[in-house]
Amino acid sequence: MSVPISYYLVLSGILFGLGVVAFVFKRNVITVFMSIELMLNAVNLAFVAFARAHQQLDGLVFVFFVIVVAAAEAAVGLAIVMMMAQNGQSLNVERAHSLGEGGPTYLPGGSAAESREALKS
Amino acid sequence: MFMLNYMWIILALPILGAAVNGLFGKRLPKAAVNSVAIGSVALTFAAVCELVREFWYLPASQIPWVKSYYTWMVAGDYTAQAFHINFALQVDQLTVIMLLTVSFVGLLIHIYSIGYMEHEGGYYRYFSYLNLFMFFMLTLVMGANLAVMFVGWEGVGLCSYLLIGFWFHKKSATDAGKKAFITTRIGDLAFMVGILLAFWTFGSLTYSAMFQQAAKMTPDTMAHAGTLTAIAVLLFVGAIGKSAQLPLYVWLPDAMEGPTPVSALIHAATMVTAGVYMVARMNPVYSRAPIAMMLVAVVGGITAFYAATIALVQTDIKKVLAYSTISQLGYMFLGCGVGAYAAGIFHLMTHAFFKGLLFLTAGSVIHAMGGEQDMTKMGGLRKKIPITYWTMLIATLAIAGIPGFAGFFSKDEILEAAKSGPHASQWLWALGVAAAGLTSFYMFRLIFLTFFGKPRFDEHKVHVHESPWKMTIPLMILAFLSTFGGWVAAPRLAGGIDYFSRFLDPVFSSYAPSPVVSEAAATPGLSPVAQVLLALVGIPVILAVIGLLVAWWFYIKNPNAPKQLAQKLHGLYILLLNKYYVDELYLGAIVRPLLWLSTKVLWQFVDATVIDGAVNGTATVARETGGEVRELQSGNTRSYASWVAIGAVGFTMLLLAFIGWAVR
Numbered sequence: 001m002s003v004p005i006s007y008y009l010v011l012s013g014i015l016f017g018l019g020v021v022a023f024v025f026k027r028n029v030i031t032v033f034m035s036i037e038l039m040l041n042a043v044n045l046a047f048v049a050f051a052r053a054h055q056q057l058d059g060l061v062f063v064f065f066v067i068v069v070a071a072a073e074a075a076v077g078l079a080i081v082m083m084m085a086q087n088g089q090s091l092n093v094e095r096a097h098s099l100g101e102g103g104p105t106y107l108p109g110g111s112a113a114e115s116r117e118a119l120k121s
Numbered sequence: 122m123f124m125l126n127y128m129w130i131i132l133a134l135p136i137l138g139a140a141v142n143g144l145f146g147k148r149l150p151k152a153a154v155n156s157v158a159i160g161s162v163a164l165t166f167a168a169v170c171e172l173v174r175e176f177w178y179l180p181a182s183q184i185p186w187v188k189s190y191y192t193w194m195v196a197g198d199y200t201a202q203a204f205h206i207n208f209a210l211q212v213d214q215l216t217v218i219m220l221l222t223v224s225f226v227g228l229l230i231h232i233y234s235i236g237y238m239e240h241e242g243g244y245y246r247y248f249s250y251l252n253l254f255m256f257f258m259l260t261l262v263m264g265a266n267l268a269v270m271f272v273g274w275e276g277v278g279l280c281s282y283l284l285i286g287f288w289f290h291k292k293s294a295t296d297a298g299k300k301a302f303i304t305t306r307i308g309d310l311a312f313m314v315g316i317l318l319a320f321w322t323f324g325s326l327t328y329s330a331m332f333q334q335a336a337k338m339t340p341d342t343m344a345h346a347g348t349l350t351a352i353a354v355l356l357f358v359g360a361i362g363k364s365a366q367l368p369l370y371v372w373l374p375d376a377m378e379g380p381t382p383v384s385a386l387i388h389a390a391t392m393v394t395a396g397v398y399m400v401a402r403m404n405p406v407y408s409r410a411p412i413a414m415m416l417v418a419v420v421g422g423i424t425a426f427y428a429a430t431i432a433l434v435q436t437d438i439k440k441v442l443a444y445s446t447i448s449q450l451g452y453m454f455l456g457c458g459v460g461a462y463a464a465g466i467f468h469l470m471t472h473a474f475f476k477g478l479l480f481l482t483a484g485s486v487i488h489a490m491g492g493e494q495d496m497t498k499m500g501g502l503r504k505k506i507p508i509t510y511w512t513m514l515i516a517t518l519a520i521a522g523i524p525g526f527a528g529f530f531s532k533d534e535i536l537e538a539a540k541s542g543p544h545a546s547q548w549l550w551a552l553g554v555a556a557a558g559l560t561s562f563y564m565f566r567l568i569f570l571t572f573f574g575k576p577r578f579d580e581h582k583v584h585v586h587e588s589p590w591k592m593t594i595p596l597m598i599l600a601f602l603s604t605f606g607g608w609v610a611a612p613r614l615a616g617g618i619d620y621f622s623r624f625l626d627p628v629f630s631s632y633a634p635s636p637v638v639s640e641a642a643a644t645p646g647l648s649p650v651a652q653v654l655l656a657l658v659g660i661p662v663i664l665a666v667i668g669l670l671v672a673w674w675f676y677i678k679n680p681n682a683p684k685q686l687a688q689k690l691h692g693l694y695i696l697l698l699n700k701y702y703v704d705e706l707y708l709g710a711i712v713r714p715l716l717w718l719s720t721k722v723l724w725q726f727v728d729a730t731v732i733d734g735a736v737n738g739t740a741t742v743a744r745e746t747g748g749e750v751r752e753l754q755s756g757n758t759r760s761y762a763s764w765v766a767i768g769a770v771g772f773t774m775l776l777l778a779f780i781g782w783a784v785r
Contacts, residue, residue: 020766024759032758093758100756 008049015042029081029091036077040070124172125179128188128210131172131220132259134165139252146245155235158248162231162255166224173217184627185213185329187265194268206326211265215628218466219262219398222473223391227255229595230386233481236591237382237488247287247380254280258391262398266326267316270399274312274363277392278305284387285379297375304372308362315355319406322348332405332632340409340634353406353413357420360396364450367424371704373447377439381484384439389446389480390473397453397469401462405632408460414544418458422539422552425451427701429559433566434687434697437494438483441567445520446476448556452535455553459545461538462629463622467610468531474606475519475528478599482513485588485596486571493578496570503572505585508593510572512600517568519603521561522665524657530607532557534619536661557661561668569676614656615649 019039026032044063051059085091124130138161146154179186189209196204212220231251238247257280261273279302286298320326323334341350360366365373376388387393400407400417407414425448432444449472456465487494489506503510519526522533536557539550587593613619675682687694696702753764 020762024763024766027759096758097756100754 005049005053009046012042012046012049015039015045027092027094029084029093029096032093033074033077033081037070037074040066122175124168125175125186125212126188128172128212128263129190131165131168131224131263132210132256134161134168135252135255135259137161139249139256142245142252143249146249149245151244154245154248158252159228159231159235161252162224162228165255165259166228169220169224172212173221176212176217181627185211185216185265187211187327187329189265204320206266206268208269209265209327210263210269211328212263213628214625215398215401215466216262218470218625220259222470223255223258223262226390226473226477226599227258227386229598230382230390230477230481233385233484233592233595234380234382236589237484238380241380243287247284250280250283250287251383251386254284254387254392258395261395265328267319267328267331268326270402271313271316274359274395274399275309277387277395278302278309278363281305281376281387281392284383285376287379287383291378294378297372297378301372301376304369305362308359308369311355312359312362315352315359318348318355319352322352328402335405335409336632336634338409341411343411343415346410346412349406350410350412353403353410354416356399356403356406357396357413357417360399360454361420362396363399364393364396364454365447366396366420366451366454367427368703370424370428370447371707374440374443374700377437377443381439381480381487384443385477385480385484388443390477393446393450394453394469394473397450397457397465400454400457401466401629404457404462404629407457408632408634411544414458414460416458417454418539418544418546418549421451421454421456421458422549422556423451424448425455425556426552426559427451429556429563431697431700432563433559434694435563436497438486438496438499438567438571439480439494441496441563442476442479442483445479445560445563448560449476449520452532452553452556455549456535456538459535459538459549460543461535463619463625464531464534464538466625467607467621468528468535471519471527471531471603471606474599475516475526475603478512478516478596478603479520481592481596481599482509482516485509485592486513488588488592489585490578491583493583496567498578499571499576500574500578501572501576502585506587508587508596512593512596513572514568515600516603517564519607521564521668522557522661523561523669524662525604527603527605527607529662530610530613533656533659533661534610534613534622554661554664558664558668561665562672565669565672566676569672573677574680614653616652617649 016039019035019042022035022038023032026035044066047059047063047066049059051057051063081091084096088095090096138157141157142149142154146157149157176184176186187209188211189207191208192205193208194204194206231248234247234251238244241247254277257273257276259273261270261277264270264273282298282302285301286295288294316326319331323331325331325334335349338349341347362369373388373393377384379388407417428444428447428451432441432448435441435444449468453465453468453472456462456468485506486499486502486509489502489509490499493499515526519528522529536550536553539545539553540547609620610622613622675686699705753760
C-alpha cells in the first residue's frame with residue numbers, strides 16, 4: 001500500500017504556510033531567504049506527489065526547473081545579502097526600504113534626507 | 122477665343138496682385154504697391170473687355186458659355202444623383218454686365234484710392250484687401266454653379282469685414298466689421314440651407330442643369346407653395362443679409378467706419394448688389410415661386426421707403442448715403458420681385474455709377490474738410506471745390522431720377538414694372554414713388570447743406586482744398602457715366618426698344634414659365650413725342666422735383682424751418698434720428714439675452730460648474746485614490762509579501778467558491 005496523495009498535499013501546504021509566515025514575520029534577511037527555499041521545496045513536494053499519483057513525468061520535469069531556479073536565485077540572493085551587509089551594516093529587512101515612499105533610509109538612524117546625504121559622501 | 126477659353130485669367134490677375142502686395146508690400150515702395158494694385162485691376166479690366174469682345178461674336182446657341190476647369194468636390198455614389206461640383210466659370214449676358222460694371226468701377230476706385238489713402242498707414246494692406254475683394258467679386262459673378270458663387274459670396278463678406286475694420290485701432294471700426302460679418306452670416310446660414318435644398322431638389326448645383334430641372338417641375342402658385350418656393354425664400358434670406366434689406370440692414374450704416382473708397386466699392390457699387398445679382402441669376406426658380414417673388418418685392422419696396430425716411434434726418438454725410446444705398450437696393454429687389462429682372466439689373470448698373478460717384482465725392486468733401494463728416498459743420502463749399510461740387514450734383518440728379526440722367530431711366534423702368542408688370546401691385550408702386558420723392562429730398566438736402574449757404578466751420582482752421590487729379594479724374598468719368606449710362610434704355614420711352622432689356626432678354630426668358638412681355642411700356646395710340654412727354658412728367662418725376670423744391674425751401678430759403686419742423690413733429694423726428702430704435706431693439710431682444718445666456722448659463726453654469734467640475738472631479742478622484750494607495754508602497758518587503766499572500770489566499774478562495782458554484 002502506498003501513502004495517499006492527500007497526506008503529501010497537506011504536508012506540502014503546511015510547509016508552504018510555514019514558509020509564508022516566516023517570510024512575513026522574520027526580520028533577518030537570511031532567515032527570509034531560507035523561508036523562500038522552504039516555500040519552493042513545499043511546491044516541489046506537491047509536484048512530485050502529483051507526478052507519482054498520476055504516473056507521469058511532467059511534475060518531475062517541473063521539479064528540476066524549480067531546483068535550477070532556486071539555485072540561481074540562491075546565488076543572486078546571497079550576493080544581494082552580501083551587499084546589504086557591506087553597505088548598510090545591517091541584515092534587518094525592515095531597514096531596507098529605499099525603494100519605498102521616502103527613499104533610502106536603511107542606514108542606521110536618521111531621517112531620509114540625512115541618509116541621502118550620507119550616501120553621497 | 123483666347124479669353125473665352127482662359128477665363129480664369131480674369132480671376133488670377135487680382136488675386137496675384139493681392140498676394141504680391143500682401144506678402145511683399147511692406148518692403149516695397151509706395152509706387153511699386155500702386156503699380157501692382159492698379160496694374161492688376163487694369164489688366165483685369167482689359168481682359169474683361171477682350172472677353173466681352175469675343176463673347177459678342179459667339180453664336181446664340183453657345184450662350185451661356187461654360188468652361189469647367191477642374192473637379193472640385195465629389196461625394197456619394199457615381200450615379201446621376203452624386204454630389205459632383207466642378208470649378209466652372211460661365212459667361213452670359215448677365216455676367217457680362219456684372220463683369221464690366223465691377224471691373225470698371227473697381228478700377229476707378231482703385232485709382233481714386235491712391236489719392237485718398239496717400240497719407241494712411243497700412244497702405245499695402247489696403248490695396249491687398251481691395252484686390253482680394255475684386256477676385257472674390259469676380260468669382261461671384263463668373264461662377265457657373267451655386268458652389269463657386271458661394272465662394273465668392275463668402276469671400277466678399279470676408280473682404281468687407283477686413284476693410285470696414287481697416288483702421289483696427291479704432292474700436293468702433295472693429296465693432297462695425299464684426300457687426301457686418303455676423304449680420305450677413307445670419308443670412309448666409311439660410312443661403313447655405315437653400316443651396317443644399319437646391320441640390321437635393323435638382324440633383325445639381327450647375328445653373329443650366331438646375332434650371333432645366335426647374336423647368337420640368339410644376340410651378341408653385343400663390344395657393345400652393347412647394348420646394349421651389351422654399352429654395353427661393355431661403356436664398357433670398359441670404360440676399361437680405363448681403364444686400365442689407367429689412368430686417369438685416371443694420372450693418373450697412375455702421376460699415377461706413379471703413380475708408381470711403383471702400384464704402385464706394387463694396388458697400389455701394391458691388392458687394393451689396395450681390396443679392397440682386399443672385400435673384401436675377403436664379404430667375405427660373407423665382408419665376409416659378411410667386412410667393413417668394415412677392416416676398417422679394419414687398420421686402421424691397423418697404424426697405425426702399427423705410428431707409429429713405431431714416432436718411433431724411435441723418436447729419437453724417439456718409440450715413441445719409443448708406444441709408445440711400447439700402448433704399449436703392451430695395452428698388453432693385455422691388456424690380457426683380459415684380460418680374461422685371463432686367464430693370465433691377467439696369468438699376469444695379471446705374472446705381473454702381475452714381476452711388477459710387479456719390480461716395481467718392483463725399484470722400485473728396487471729407488478729404489477737403491480735413492476729416493469732417495458732419496454736414497451741419499460744412500456749407501458754402503461750392504466755390505472752393507468746384508469739381509467735387511459739379512460731379513456730386515450730377516450724381517444727385519441721377520439718383521433723384523431727374524429726366525436725362527442715368528437713374529431716371531432705371532428707376533422709371535422699375536416703377537413702370539411695379540405698376541403694370543406681370544406681378545404689379547399698386548401698393549408697391551406707391552411705396553416706390555414715395556421713396557423716389559424722399560430720395561430727391563434727402564439728396565438735395567445733402568447738396569444744400571454741404572455746398573450752399575454760409576460756411577459753418579472755422580475757415581481759419583480748416584484749409585479747404587480740391588482733391589488731387591488722381592481723385593478727380595475717376596469722379597469725372599463716373600459723372601459722365603451717371604449722365605449717359607442710362608441712355609441705352611431711352612428709346613423705350615418713345616415706345617421703341619430698350620436695348621438693355623433686349624440684351625439681357627436671353628437670360629431671363631430662356632427658362633421663363635410663360636412668355637415675358639418686357640417692352641410694353643408705351644401707352645398705345647399716342648405719338649412717340651407725346652409718349653416721351655408723358656414719361657417726363659410722370660408722377661415719379663413730379664415728386665422728385667417737389668423733393669428738390671422742398672429741400673431748397675427748407676435749407677436755402679428758410680434755414681430755420683428744419684428746426685421748427687423738428688420741434689413741431691418732435692416724436693417723429695426723434696424716432697427717425699434714432700433710426701426707429703432698431704439697433705436698440707436688436708440689442709435688447711437678441712444681443713443682451715444671448716449674452717446673458719452665454720455668461721450665466723453656458724459659461725458660469727455649464728462650463729465652469731458642469732464641465733470643469735467633471736474634469737477636475739476626475740482628477741481629484743485619481744489624486745485622492747493615489748494618495749491612499751501609495752501608502753502600500755512602503756519599501757518594506759514583508760508588507761509586500763503579506764499583500765501577495767493575502768491576495769493569493771483571497772484568489773484561491775474565490776476560485777474554490779466559483780468551482781463549488783459551477784459543479785453544484
